[in-house]
Amino acid sequence: KAGVTQTPRYLIKTRGQQVTLSCSPISGHRSVSWYQQTPGQGLQFLFEYFSETQRNKGNFPGRFSGRQFSNSRSEMNVSTLELGDSALYLCASSLVVSGTSTDTQYFGPGTRLTVL
Amino acid sequence: GQQVMQIPQYQHVQEGEDFTTYCNSSTTLSNIQWYKQRPGGHPVFLIQLVKSGEVKKQKRLTFQFGEAKKNSSLHITATQTTDVGTYFCADPSRDNYGQNFVFGPGTRLSVLP
Numbered sequence: 001k002a003g004v005t006q007t008p009r010y011l012i013k014t015r016g017q018q019v020t021l022s023c024s025p026i027s028g029h030r031s032v033s034w035y036q037q038t039p040g041q042g043l044q045f046l047f048e049y050f051s052e053t054q055r056n057k058g059n060f061p062g063r064f065s066g067r068q069f070s071n072s073r074s075e076m077n078v079s080t081l082e083l084g085d086s087a088l089y090l091c092a093s094s095l096v097v098s099g100t101s102t103d104t105q106y107f108g109p110g111t112r113l114t115v116l
Numbered sequence: 117g118q119q120v121m122q123i124p125q126y127q128h129v130q131e132g133e134d135f136t137t138y139c140n141s142s143t144t145l146s147n148i149q150w151y152k153q154r155p156g157g158h159p160v161f162l163i164q165l166v167k168s169g170e171v172k173k174q175k176r177l178t179f180q181f182g183e184a185k186k187n188s189s190l191h192i193t194a195t196q197t198t199d200v201g202t203y204f205c206a207d208p209s210r211d212n213y214g215q216n217f218v219f220g221p222g223t224r225l226s227v228l229p
Contacts, residue, residue, distance in 0.1 A: 033217065035217075035219075042204075042219060042220075042221040042222060043159070043204065043219040043222075045216060045217055045218070045219075048216070056216045058216075090158055090159070092159075103208065104149070104161045104164065104208075105149075105151075105159070105161065105206075105208075105217060106161070107158040107159045107160070108158060109157075109158050110158055
């Protein structure tokens, strides 16, 4: 099975711009979660999508949004970019087995966003 | 809110030495997961522990879940340069609203040849 793919891998933007990142989960995985990774804050949960619905959201401002399509592909959007948004954005997919309380996250390679 | 802490933040060892990282949660965990992220890479799932006091081994790696299910450890015996990376523990909780993984800050391991 192909792994989780993310595009683009690298992105350079300037303050005030907006950016859209894309994630394709492993085939059959319906849950997609997004994380922001920075040296200072570690891995921070952004949000999770399941069956095109946002089920959970981390503590990030409204400038961070996302969506999921019927084929489980997900996009994440950041508007009005700030310097502090420079980070590695990771997407992870999971199978979500009903009746279990936990799932394994399969991470993509990430998108490295630099805001100048 | 719920916090997951890890110590040490960094560890430098000589190849062949042992290494241990400790993970502590402010709340009782249902399960705990461990991930490894190589430099320049992405986190990769290593293992999940479920039962109180559970010990699992993967070759030179030994994972332990505390009796109170509030702490866990990862021990590597006789480190190799391939062990270099950051090791994260995670509370893989899922509630009625969906997943809400909380990752520890990670322990970055350097192995000197």
